[in-house]
Amino acid sequence: MKRCVLYLRVSRSTDESVSLARQEKELRKLAEREGWVVVAVLRDDGLTGTKERERAEEALAMIADGRADVLVSWELSRWSRMGLTAVAKLVGVLQDRPDALLVFHKEGLRSDMPAFGILAAVIAEVARMEAEGTRDRIRSMRSYVLSQTDPEQMRWLGGSPPFGYRAVARSGAGGKVLVVDPYEAGYARRLLEGFVRGDKLTDLTRMLNDDGVPTTMSALRRARQKGAPTEGLAGGMWRITTVRKLLQSPTLLGRTTQKVEVGKRSDGSPIIEYHAVADAQGIPIQRWEPVVDAGLWAQVQERFKKRGPNQPRKAASWLSGLLYCSKCGSVLYANSRKNRPVDAFRCSNKAIPGQTCGGVAISRRIIEDYVEGVILGMIGGLNEYRVTERIEGPIDAGELDSVAQAIADVQVALGRDGANYAELIPRLDELKATRARLLSQPARVIKVREATGRTLSEAWEEGGIPERQFILGDMLDSIVVSPAVGTGAASKPEDRVDFVWIEHPVDDDYLSVG
Structure with a gap:
C-alpha cells in the first residue's frame, strides 16, 4: 500500500470556497478510493503562491527521501504560482524517484500521465502570469487610494497600524480608517519630548520596555487594540533602531509612507527608503489626525540633523568649552x-x-x-x-507650527526634479503670508x-x-x-x-x- 502525504494551502484562512478543511476532506476521499494510506497532512495557511512555502518543501522532501510515495495537492496553482521554477523542482524529484506519484486533484493532473512535464509547465506559467496580474492590480489600487486627498475617500489599506494609531471601521462606508490611539499617542509624545530635552535613545528605549509598551507587530498589541484578552501574550522587545525610526517617521503627523527605490547597490540590489505619500505636486498628503503637533516633530528632526556625521565630538568633561x-x-x-x-x-x-x-x-x-x-x-x-514654553494670546501656536511644516514641505517639493513651479510658488507665497499674519498678532510667551x-x-x-x-x-x-x-x-x-x-x-x- 502506497504512503500518501497531503499538501494544503490557502492565501487566507477565511477563504471558505477552498478552505483547508474542504481541501483535506476531498483529498482524503481521493486517497481512500485509490487505496493510499495518509501518513502526513501538511498545511500552509495565509501564504501567497509567489512565496516559498516551508510545508510544501517538506512535502516534496518526503517524496525525495522515500518517506512517502504519493504527494497529493488540491491544484497546481495551490502548490505554487512561481512558474517554471516550481515545476523544475517537481520534475527533478521524479527523475530521482521514478516510482513516485504527484497528483493535483482539481486539474486531474498526475505525474504518470503522458507529457506531464509539458502540461504542468503550461499550467504553472498561466498561474504565475495570473499572480503577476493580480499583484499589478493591487499595486494600482493601492496607488489610487493613497493618492486621494478628499478625507471622504481616504481609507486604511490594511496591515499593522503605525504606532499611535488603531484601525476602525469607516462610518457609513466600507473599509477602515486610522484614529489616534490615546495610550500609544501618550508614549509617542513622551518619546519626542524626551528626545528634544536631550534624553538618549538608549534611555527612551529602556522606558518603553520597562513600561511594557507593546511593539507594533506584537500579539499583545493586536489583542489590546481589538479589546480582546491580553493575558499571556508577548509584547515584543523595543530596539534602539526601531525607536529611532519611530521618532523620524512622518506617520506621527498623520501621513502614510510607501516604499521608494532611490538607487541600486554595487551588487544590483535596490536601495529602498520609506517616503511620505505625496500629491501630484510632491506635497505630503495629510491622511489622519496627527499623533503629535508639527512643531514638536520639527524639533526632533532638527536635533537628528545636529546629531549627524558632522556633529561635534562628545565632551570629555562637563567643563569642556567653558x-x-x-x-x-x-x-x-x-x-x-x-x-x-x-x-x-x-x-x-x-x-x-x-x-x-x-x-x-x-x-x-x-x-x-x-x-x-x-x-x-x-x-x-x-x-x-523643568521649564516649558507656551504662547498665550490670539496667536494659535498649533496653527503656526502646522504652517511652518507646510512651508518646509513645499520647499522640499520645489527642490525635486520636474517640480511644478507655477503651482508650488503661489502656494509657498500664500503660506508665508499666513505665517506673517499669525506672527503679527499680539501674543506673549509663557514659561x-x-x-x-x-x-x-x-x-x-x-x-x-x-x-x-x-x-x-x-x-x-x-x-x-x-x-x-x-x-x-x-x-x-x-x-x-x-x-x-x-x-x-x-x-x-x-x-x-x-
Missing part, C-alpha cells in the same frame, strides 16, 4: 599625555608654533572639584524645575516651571556630562583661568579662576507648578 586662557583668550582643552586618561585642561595655543602665549594648564580634578563646590554651594539646595521633585544637588549627582552642562549653561558664560603662581598648596584654584556669570533680565511671565 574654560579660557587669561593670557590669549583661547579655549582650554581637556587632553592627556602618553595615552593616559584626560588629566588636565591646557591652552590650545601652547602647542602652536609661533604663538607668543606660553600657555595655561590646570589639573582636571582640581578645577572640576573647585567649580563643583562653588556651583553647588550657590544653587545645590534649590529645587529643580511654565514644573517641579521635578529633586534638588539641583541631586540632579547634579544623578546627571552625566550633558545634564551638568545644561545646569551650568543657564548661569555661567565662561571661566577664565590664569597661570599658576606657585606649586603644590601655594597654587590655589580660587586664586587662578574668575567666573563670568550670565545676567538674566527680569521676566515675570512665569507660571510655577508644584
Whole structure:
C-alpha cells in the first residue's frame, strides 16, 4: 500500500470556497478510493503562491527521501504560482524517484500521465502570469487610494497600524480608517519630548520596555487594540533602531509612507527608503489626525540633523568649552599625555608654533572639584524645575507650527526634479503670508516651571556630562583661568579662576507648578 502525504494551502484562512478543511476532506476521499494510506497532512495557511512555502518543501522532501510515495495537492496553482521554477523542482524529484506519484486533484493532473512535464509547465506559467496580474492590480489600487486627498475617500489599506494609531471601521462606508490611539499617542509624545530635552535613545528605549509598551507587530498589541484578552501574550522587545525610526517617521503627523527605490547597490540590489505619500505636486498628503503637533516633530528632526556625521565630538568633561586662557583668550582643552586618561585642561595655543602665549594648564580634578563646590554651594539646595514654553494670546501656536511644516514641505517639493513651479510658488507665497499674519498678532510667551521633585544637588549627582552642562549653561558664560603662581598648596584654584556669570533680565511671565 502506497504512503500518501497531503499538501494544503490557502492565501487566507477565511477563504471558505477552498478552505483547508474542504481541501483535506476531498483529498482524503481521493486517497481512500485509490487505496493510499495518509501518513502526513501538511498545511500552509495565509501564504501567497509567489512565496516559498516551508510545508510544501517538506512535502516534496518526503517524496525525495522515500518517506512517502504519493504527494497529493488540491491544484497546481495551490502548490505554487512561481512558474517554471516550481515545476523544475517537481520534475527533478521524479527523475530521482521514478516510482513516485504527484497528483493535483482539481486539474486531474498526475505525474504518470503522458507529457506531464509539458502540461504542468503550461499550467504553472498561466498561474504565475495570473499572480503577476493580480499583484499589478493591487499595486494600482493601492496607488489610487493613497493618492486621494478628499478625507471622504481616504481609507486604511490594511496591515499593522503605525504606532499611535488603531484601525476602525469607516462610518457609513466600507473599509477602515486610522484614529489616534490615546495610550500609544501618550508614549509617542513622551518619546519626542524626551528626545528634544536631550534624553538618549538608549534611555527612551529602556522606558518603553520597562513600561511594557507593546511593539507594533506584537500579539499583545493586536489583542489590546481589538479589546480582546491580553493575558499571556508577548509584547515584543523595543530596539534602539526601531525607536529611532519611530521618532523620524512622518506617520506621527498623520501621513502614510510607501516604499521608494532611490538607487541600486554595487551588487544590483535596490536601495529602498520609506517616503511620505505625496500629491501630484510632491506635497505630503495629510491622511489622519496627527499623533503629535508639527512643531514638536520639527524639533526632533532638527536635533537628528545636529546629531549627524558632522556633529561635534562628545565632551570629555562637563567643563569642556567653558574654560579660557587669561593670557590669549583661547579655549582650554581637556587632553592627556602618553595615552593616559584626560588629566588636565591646557591652552590650545601652547602647542602652536609661533604663538607668543606660553600657555595655561590646570589639573582636571582640581578645577572640576573647585567649580563643583562653588556651583553647588550657590544653587545645590534649590529645587529643580523643568521649564516649558507656551504662547498665550490670539496667536494659535498649533496653527503656526502646522504652517511652518507646510512651508518646509513645499520647499522640499520645489527642490525635486520636474517640480511644478507655477503651482508650488503661489502656494509657498500664500503660506508665508499666513505665517506673517499669525506672527503679527499680539501674543506673549509663557514659561511654565514644573517641579521635578529633586534638588539641583541631586540632579547634579544623578546627571552625566550633558545634564551638568545644561545646569551650568543657564548661569555661567565662561571661566577664565590664569597661570599658576606657585606649586603644590601655594597654587590655589580660587586664586587662578574668575567666573563670568550670565545676567538674566527680569521676566515675570512665569507660571510655577508644584
